[in-house]
Amino acid sequence: MENNFTMVAKTFFGFEEILAKELQQLGAQKVEPGIRMVSFLGDKGFMYKANVALRTALKILKPIHKFRAFNESSLYKGIQMLDWSEYLDANQTFVIDATVHSDHFSHSEFVAQKCKDAIVDQFRNKTGQRPSVDKIHPDLRINVHIGKDQCNVSLDTSGASLHHRGYRTATNIAPINEVLAAGMLLLSGWDGSSDFLDPMCGSGTILAEAAMIACHIPANINRREFAFEKWKDWDNELFETIVNGLLKKTREFHYSIIGYDKAPSVVMKAKDNLKNANLDDYVKVYERNFFDTQKETQGPLHMVFNPPYGERLDIHLERFYREVGDTLKTSYPNTNAWFITGNIEALKFVGLKPSRKIKLFNGSLEARFVKYEMYEGSRKAKFQP
Template sequence: MIAKTFFGFEETLAKELQLLGATHVRQGVRMVSFEGDKGFMYKANIALRTALKILKPISEFAVYNEANLYRGIQSIDWSEYIGVNQTFVIDATVHSDLFNHSQFVALKAKDAIVDQFRNNGGQRPSIDKDFPDLRINVHIQKDMCSVSLDSSGNSLHHRGYRTATNIAPINEVLAAGMLLMSGWDGRTDFMDPMCGSGTLLIEAAMIACNIPANINRKEFAFEKWKDWDADLFEKIEESLMKKIREFHYTIKGYDKAPSAVMKAKDNVKNANLEEYIKIENTSFFDTQKETEGPLHMVFNPPYGERLDIQMERFYREIGDTLKQGYPGTEAWFITANLEALKFVGLKPSKRIKLFNGKLETRFVKYEMYEGSKKAKFQTEIN
C-alpha cells in the first residue's frame, strides 16, 4: 500500500507506520510504501497523523500511448471492485512526456472501465465526482502507470472535529507533522500562543493522549467497497481506543481575536478535549511563562498572506517576548516570510524546509534557556 503525505514528512510518516506495525516500510517523495492486510489498512486510516491518503495498488503496467493505457486499464477485472449500480470517479496524476493532461488520462481510463462493463452485459456504473462508491487513482510516472484504489476518500486532514476556521487556518496533517517533528510527546506543558481555530492545540492533545487521529471522522472510502468488513473495522477501532492514555500537564492557547477564541473552543468541544485544553483571549505579546519546568511551544504566526500586519515589527515582538518572558521554553514556529524571520533577533537551532500548501516555508526552533546558554552548558558539564 501507499501512504501519501506532504514534502518533508516522509521520515515522520515512516516512523508512524513502523510503530503501528507495518512491514517493508520504504520512503519515497511525498509518500511511503508499506505492506499490511485489510485490517491494517483500516488501522492506518484511523490512526496515522501525517498521512493524507492511503492507496491500495491493484495493477502496474507500461504505457507508451493512449492505446497502452486503455488496454492496461481494461486488463483489470473491475467487477471485483464495483457493481453496475454503483458509482466511481478517477483521479489522475501525470509526470510524463508521453501524456500532458491528467484529465485526458482520467477520461481514457473511464472509457476503458465503462466499455468493459458494456461488453460484459450492457449495464455500466456511473460517474459521481462528489460521493462515489469507488475512487480510483491513476498515476503515470514516465512510461509506467500504476492503478490504485483510494481507501480514504476525502483527504485524511479532514479529521471531523473542525467546523469553524479563521483566516489562513493550518492543515491538520501539517499541524500533526510539525508537532511530531518538534519532538512533542506529551511529557511537558504545551502552548500555542497564536492558536487561531485551535488545530495545533487539538492535535497536540491527541498526540499526548494517544487518541487516534481520525477517530472523529464520519466516513472512509473503504466503507463502500465490496469487501467492507464492519466487524473487523469495529475491532480495530476498539483496539486503538484501548491505547488512549491520560495526560498530566497543561495545554494552553492564546489568541488576541475574540472570534478566533470562540471558534477554537467550538472545535475543542467537537474533539471532546475540553478537559485538556484551555484557551484565553489574550495577545501573546502581553504574556509570560506561567509554570515552572519546561514548556513546549509550537505555533503558526501570520506570514503576511491575506493579513494586514507590519511584519518586521511583529516578528521582532515574537523574539522579544520569547527572550523576556519564556525561559525554559523550546519554541517552534512555521513561516513563509523568510525576510521577516530575520527580525526575530534569535538564532534558530533548527531550520526545516516544509510546504504549507504551495508556500515554501521554514519550520524553525528556538531554545530559550533558563539563565544564559553558557550557564546551562556549564551546569551540564559539572
C-alpha cells in the same frame, strides 16, 4: 487472516521519515520512505488501522495494477486488463483521480476520461449496463498515476484527504492543515511529557493535534467515513475491533495544553472545534495577546505555533517578528519554541538564532519550521558544571 499487500501512504514533503516511524510503530512491514510517500505491507485490518491512526498521512492507496502506457490505445487496453467487476457493480458510481508526469500524456483530465471509458466499456460489453461517474461521493475512488511510461492504478482507501479529521467546523482566515500541524508537532519532539502552549492558536488545530498526540488518541477517530466502507469486502466487525483496540491505548495527560489568541471570535471558534473533538477537558483557550504574556507554568514548556506570514493577514512583518523574538527572550525562559513561517526573510527580524531550521511546505508556499531554545538564565550558565 488475509494475506498482506502493498500500500502507499501519501504525505507532505519533509514528513516522509516521521510517517515511516508512525507506520513502524503501528506494526507495518517493509516500510520504505520515498518522496512525499511511504510504501509498506499490511493486511485489510492494518489498512483500516492506518487510516484511523496515522497523523501524517494524507491518503492510503492500495495499488492493484501497473503497466506501460505510451499512447491512448495502450492506456485504454491496460485499464481493461483488470476485471473491474471485482471492485465495482454496474449500478454503482466511481471517479478517477489522475496525475501525469509523462512526455506521452500532457493532460490529467484526458487520462482520467480515457480510463473511465475503458471501465465503462468493459461493463457495457459484459452486462449491457454501466456504472456512472460521481465526483462528489463515489462508491469507488480510483487513483491513476503515470510517470514517464509507467502507469500505476490504485484504489483510494481513504476518500477525502485524511487531514479532514472531522472535528473542525469553524475556521479563521488562514487555518493550518491538520496533517501539517500534526507533522510539525512530531518533528518538534512533542510527546506529551511537559506543558504545551500555542500562543497564536487561531481555530485550534495545533492544540487539537497536540492533545491527541499527548493522549494517544487516534488522529481520525472523529472522521465521518472512509472510502473503504463502500467496498465489496467491507468488514464492519473487523473495523470495530481495530478501532476499539486503538482506543484501549489512550492514556491520561497530566500537564496543561493552553492556547492564546487576541481575537474573541477566533477564541470561540477554537473552543467549538475542541469541543467537537471531545478535547475540551484537556485544552484551555484564552483571549490574550502573546506579546503581553509571560510564562505561567513551572518546568519546561513546549511551544508550537503558526504566526501570520503577511500572505493573507495584513501585519507589519518587521515589527511583528521582532516582537516574537523579544517576547520569547524576556518572558519565556525554559521554553522550546517552534514556529513555521512562509516568509523566510522575516526570520532575520526575530533577533534570535534558531537551533534548528527545517524546510516544509504550507500548501504551495515554501516555509521554514524553526526552533528557538530559551534557557533559564543565560545559555552560558546552562553549560557550566
